[in-house]
Amino acid sequence: MSTGKHAKTPTSSNAGTRLTGAEILWATLEGEGVSVVFGYPGGAILPAYDALRKFPIRHVLVRHEQGAAHAADGYARASGKVGVAIATSGPGATNLVTGIATAMLDSVPMVCITGQVSSKVLGTDAFQEVDITGITLPVTKHNYVVTRAEDVAPMIREAFLVARSGRPGPVLVDITKDAQQGSAEFDFAAAAPKPHRPHPMLKTESVSVLQAAELIRNAKKPVILAGHGIIQSNAYQQILTLAERMKIPVASTLLGLGAFPASHPLSLGMMGMHGEAWVNHAIQQSDLLIACGMRFDDRVTGTLATYAPNAKKIHIEVDPAEIDKNVKVDIALIGDLKEALEALLPHLPPKPARHESAWLREIEASKGEVAVRDIKNLPDSGHLYAAHVIHDLWRATDGKAIVVTDVGQHQMWEAQYYKHETPRTLITSGGLGTMGFALPAAIGAKIACPDKEVWVVAGDGGFQMTAAELSTAAQEELDLNIAVVNNGYLGMVRQWQEFFYEKNYESSPLRSPDFVKLAEAHGIRGTTVGKRPEVVPAIKTAREHKGPFVINFLVEKEDSVYPMIPAGKALHEMIRRPNHNPLVETAGDK
Amino acid sequence: MLHTFVALVEDRPGVLTRVASLFRRLNINIVSLTVGHSERIGVSRMTIVCEASPTAGHRIAASLYKLENVLQVDDVGQLSHVARELALIKVAATPKTRSQVFELAEVFRARIVDLAPESLMIEITGVESKIEGLIQVLNEAGDRILEISRTGRMVMRRGQHTSRVLEAMRVPGVETVAEFKAEEDSAAPSDLLMADETGL
Numbered sequence: 001m002s003t004g005k006h007a008k009t010p011t012s013s014n015a016g017t018r019l020t021g022a023e024i025l026w027a028t029l030e031g032e033g034v035s036v037v038f039g040y041p042g043g044a045i046l047p048a049y050d051a052l053r054k055f056p057i058r059h060v061l062v063r064h065e066q067g068a069a070h071a072a073d074g075y076a077r078a079s080g081k082v083g084v085a086i087a088t089s090g091p092g093a094t095n096l097v098t099g100i101a102t103a104m105l106d107s108v109p110m111v112c113i114t115g116q117v118s119s120k121v122l123g124t125d126a127f128q129e130v131d132i133t134g135i136t137l138p139v140t141k142h143n144y145v146v147t148r149a150e151d152v153a154p155m156i157r158e159a160f161l162v163a164r165s166g167r168p169g170p171v172l173v174d175i176t177k178d179a180q181q182g183s184a185e186f187d188f189a190a191a192a193p194k195p196h197r198p199h200p201m202l203k204t205e206s207v208s209v210l211q212a213a214e215l216i217r218n219a220k221k222p223v224i225l226a227g228h229g230i231i232q233s234n235a236y237q238q239i240l241t242l243a244e245r246m247k248i249p250v251a252s253t254l255l256g257l258g259a260f261p262a263s264h265p266l267s268l269g270m271m272g273m274h275g276e277a278w279v280n281h282a283i284q285q286s287d288l289l290i291a292c293g294m295r296f297d298d299r300v301t302g303t304l305a306t307y308a309p310n311a312k313k314i315h316i317e318v319d320p321a322e323i324d325k326n327v328k329v330d331i332a333l334i335g336d337l338k339e340a341l342e343a344l345l346p347h348l349p350p351k352p353a354r355h356e357s358a359w360l361r362e363i364e365a366s367k368g369e370v371a372v373r374d375i376k377n378l379p380d381s382g383h384l385y386a387a388h389v390i391h392d393l394w395r396a397t398d399g400k401a402i403v404v405t406d407v408g409q410h411q412m413w414e415a416q417y418y419k420h421e422t423p424r425t426l427i428t429s430g431g432l433g434t435m436g437f438a439l440p441a442a443i444g445a446k447i448a449c450p451d452k453e454v455w456v457v458a459g460d461g462g463f464q465m466t467a468a469e470l471s472t473a474a475q476e477e478l479d480l481n482i483a484v485v486n487n488g489y490l491g492m493v494r495q496w497q498e499f500f501y502e503k504n505y506e507s508s509p510l511r512s513p514d515f516v517k518l519a520e521a522h523g524i525r526g527t528t529v530g531k532r533p534e535v536v537p538a539i540k541t542a543r544e545h546k547g548p549f550v551i552n553f554l555v556e557k558e559d560s561v562y563p564m565i566p567a568g569k570a571l572h573e574m575i576r577r578p579n580h581n582p583l584v585e586t587a588g589d590k
Numbered sequence: 591m592l593h594t595f596v597a598l599v600e601d602r603p604g605v606l607t608r609v610a611s612l613f614r615r616l617n618i619n620i621v622s623l624t625v626g627h628s629e630r631i632g633v634s635r636m637t638i639v640c641e642a643s644p645t646a647g648h649r650i651a652a653s654l655y656k657l658e659n660v661l662q663v664d665d666v667g668q669l670s671h672v673a674r675e676l677a678l679i680k681v682a683a684t685p686k687t688r689s690q691v692f693e694l695a696e697v698f699r700a701r702i703v704d705l706a707p708e709s710l711m712i713e714i715t716g717v718e719s720k721i722e723g724l725i726q727v728l729n730e731a732g733d734r735i736l737e738i739s740r741t742g743r744m745v746m747r748r749g750q751h752t753s754r755v756l757e758a759m760r761v762p763g764v765e766t767v768a769e770f771k772a773e774e775d776s777a778a779p780s781d782l783l784m785a786d787e788t789g790l
């Protein structure tokens with residue numbers, strides 16, 4: 001190969017070019033529009049790494065393959081493009097699994113490439129051989145084993161198609177070492193996959209559309225349930241039109257936050273286990289739920305027996321297997337959400353501008369009592385609450401940052417107190433609830449959107465799961481702001497122990513390293529904050545600093561996320577914040 | 591409730607695992623699963639019988655379709671169809687006691703396909719209840735059953751040509767298997783109908 005870097009344009013007709021499988025891999029990725037991959041090398045993938053220098057693709061070296069998968073995931077969620085992770089065989093491949101499952105549960109388009117031992121020794125327990133396609137079978141949309149150089153381009157191209165199509169998700173391509181080393185003719189265009197078979201059970205017939213429209217026109221107490229699908233299908237405008245035209249309030253799932261502007265008068269906020277009382281109240285009182293790109297997860301429905309008992313349900317969803325899975329619906333529009341809404345909207349004449357909605361007034365009235373309980377309205381008692389931190393972060397960033405959270409209490413506080421106005425500004429592991437997600441996913445998000453401000457919001461527990469990626473952030477010189485919400489506990493576990501296990505705080509107290517010193521060891525600046533007045537200045541310093549910056553927020557140790565609907569209970573059976581009594585101590589007090 | 595699905599799938603390594611793994615993931619027990627060639631080259635046909643709640647059919651079919659290698663799924667439970675199973679049954683029998691087994695086999699239209707000094711082998715085709723009937727009478731007659739091998743249910747929708755076959759024949763590039771082997775068992779259609787209805 002005499003081609004130098006940037007020399008090839010694989011999309012142009014280059015039939016007859018003979019390349020190695022490794023070169024075909026990169027050329028095909030380039031043709032698919034990939035400009036960055038997240039990975040970690042090793043023996044079985046070394047031929048691919050050796051060929052990388054010839055291609056205009058940036059490789060971000062993570063510190064653990066789980067980080068590569070989360071970074072590719074964060075990249076995909078921030079950009080809407082397919083994220084790519086790459087790892088070696090055996091332990092490299094198995095380290096990807098948590099990240100792949102995270103993407104699967106949240107329908108994130110991702111292609112993972114793993115090296116594999118040579119096809120001649122497949123099945124012999126060769127060094128670092130593991131059946132990664134077997135292992136990832138239930139957590140990928142599909143996966144492939146490639147054993148010949150000529151199959152690399154068609155299979156990679158098909159993998160991208162599968163990852164993007166229908167309900168998106170992760171796809172893994174396992175490429176044997178000899179397939180990377182062998183050579184074949186490369187023709188990008190000829191390697192194009194057959195068009196993807198649409199799921200045959202898609203159904204957006206005009207009868208169902210008309211029936212749905214009729215239900216919407218006649219509803220007295222409708223609620224839109226806004227899910228991740230709105231973001232995946234770019235249907236924000238259509239949802240906004242539907243809500244405004246018919247004056248329908250919008251409740252969001254965790255992954256649906258940002259799909260509808262939080263400051264919009266019709267926005268209710270997050271529903272479900274940690275949703276505000278009025279949101280779940282509205283759902284329970286509703287006579288029509290219009291579920292858009294969401295899947296009635298148990299965290300949003302509570303017990304199904306009493307879920308929205310008086311409501312008819314319209315489910316607009318791209319995955320036919322989700323219909324009637326948890327909640328039996330009256331009308332299902334199965335297909336792309338944006339297309340379905342576009343078919344629906346012409347049948348919905350606008351409500352008159354002066355239309356007075358008793359329903360909206362009823363919801364508004366149910367908000368009043370809650371504000372009194374809201375912790376962020378409390379006078380400064382000398383204690384720092386996580387809610388204060390998130391609230392101040394929201395104000396300081398004007399609600400415009402991309403926030404990447406970890407999993408736990410801080411994640412729920414983020415969802416409650418950071419008001420997301422635009423899609424793809426909240427990146428969080430919803431379905432799998434993967435601790436350790438935030439930092440590596442934020443690395444991916446920052447690389448996808450270098451001009452956007454990106455904040456990590458992580459707990460002291462989860463942060464330590466992937467803290468080694470600080471080193472990646474430093475090496476890549478990423479302008480990343482990292483807020484560790486440090487409560488000295490695996491907080492969400494402690495909260496469950498407090499509520500349901502008689503405060504038996506078994507294995508939830510957590511001693512952490514000094515996160516600022518840890519940052520410094522990586523050449524990263526940081527500061528510790530333990531008092532409310534220090535919050536805003538610290539955020540300002542972090543924002544002004546070029547490069548990664550860590551803020552260690554020492555917050556109230558034994559605070560809980562309210563309200564909370566215990567698992568398996570009905571949406572109205574919630575635990576409320578007790579009348580405030582200033583809690584014991586912050587992690588900073590000794 | 592028992593559900594029966596016919597799935598046309600790509601004939602490739604690993605496809606059976608993907609299908610089986612799906613049922614495991616859904617926590618649904620497979621009662622029987624048969625796989626073999628279909629009328630289309632490169633396409634295998636599976637008949638899957640599973641135990642699941644009456645409302646599970648939609649979700650199972652929808653989930654099967656999400657597998658990339660699955661081409662077509664029919665939930666045949668509700669449709670008019672022919673179901674058959676084949677069983678080989680080895681029974682302990684000496685030259686002296688054979689004739690009794692012959693008689694029972696005759697009643698069930700089963701065939702003796704192997705004779706050994708101490709055993710014989712019966713081949714029987716029919717709906718499950720017919721096969722179970724033969725096993726029961728063999729047991730009741732005191733014939734010792736040494737081995738049973740059953741294929742599990744295979745089903746096909748009634749009618750000369752399903753719309754799918756017609757479609758398959760029209761699709762350019764899809765080769766149909768030219769030669770259909772003559773039915774070995776030449777039971778008349780009326781017999782089959784009767785067998786279906788009586789369970790024999």
Ligand SMILES: Cc1ncc(C[n+]2csc(CCOP(=O)(O)OP(=O)(O)O)c2C)c(N)n1
Nearest residue numbers: 408409410433435459460461462490491492
């Ligand atoms: C990988 C993984 N292991 C365990 C859990 C269970 N879990 C959920 S929240 C939580 C505590 C998180 O603690 P921390 O990161 O400090 O966040 P906090 O809840 O205190 O805000 C745990 C252990 C999980 N979600 N993910």
Ligand SMILES: [Mg+2]
Nearest residue numbers: 459460489491
């Ligand atoms: Mg914590």
